[in-house]
Amino acid sequence: MDRLDTINAFVQVATLGSFVAAADRLDISPQLVSKYVAQLEARIGGRLLNRTTRKVSLTEGGERYLVRAQQILADFYDMENEMGQLQSQATGRLRINAPVSFAERHLASLLSDFQCANPQVEIDLQLNDRRIDIVDEGFDIALRIGHLQDTSYIAKRLTPIKMVLCASPDYIAKHGMPDNLDALKSHHYLHYSHETSPPTALAAWIDLARKNGKQSFVCNNGDVLTAMAIRGAGIAIQPTFICANALARGDLVSVLPDHAPPTMWLYAIYAHRQLLASKVRHFIDFASDYYGDNPYWDACKNSLGD
Known part of the structure; x- marks a missing residue:
């Protein structure tokens, strides 16, 4: 049984003054509410509520416990709301590793446009062309060009490289x-x-x-x-x-x-598919459509600045 369920049941009974009212609020049976409170009292080794046929009142220990229990529940719900916002909004520091020549020529526009769309994200960009271990070296994403060999990481194609x-x-x-x-x-x-x-x-x-x-x-x-x-x-x-x-x-x-050598790809490489951080997910989604299948350096050659 979840400890938060027992704490919440106690708080509802204490604030509403009734097992029946607490059951209605929680949308469970009064018997289950009573069971939750009894298990909470058994776990802490003390009575929190005085029960009579006519009313429910707090013991001295129950009064003290109620204050702390309400704070615990408030902190818990605040934490859940905060985490929910993190998943719905891209926030935090995004560490990216990228190849030197591509980054110097073509990455600034992508990163600038991404930050305009996601102003809560701070980007830490590090450039080199060597192979890196993104987990060991603390990167969220590595951008790499080539014919990828087998890898334990997830690789998302971003644009073809002729x-x-x-x-x-x-x-x-x-x-x-x-x-x-x-x-x-x-x-x-x-x-x-x-x-x-x-x-x-x-x-x-x-x-x-x-x-x-x-x-x-x-x-x-x-x-x-x-x-x-x-x-x-x-x-x-x-x-x-x-x-x-x-x-x-x-x-x-x-x-x-x-x-001509076969076309290669620019990949975004990252470590985890499940519970992907919002900042990583938003960047992958944004970058996937940014250059397209016919990038501007091939479509409009004269627009490049060597």
């Missing part, structure tokens, strides 16, 4: 435009160090380039790799959210577009 094999016109003029995958063997590859080989024939070239010493530059930042490609250092595989403007301006050209 990839392109690209190089500068100067590099192509000097080394020639490859017309098939085999021709890539003689070219320099600018390698993103957090990259996993895409599940296409390009993976074979990437592995071969590494073995044959054609991996001429390694970096853990896509903006630097794109800048190196623009300067003619080699061929890079880059997401269009970084290189779309360079392609539109002609600073980069697409290489072997028929063999």
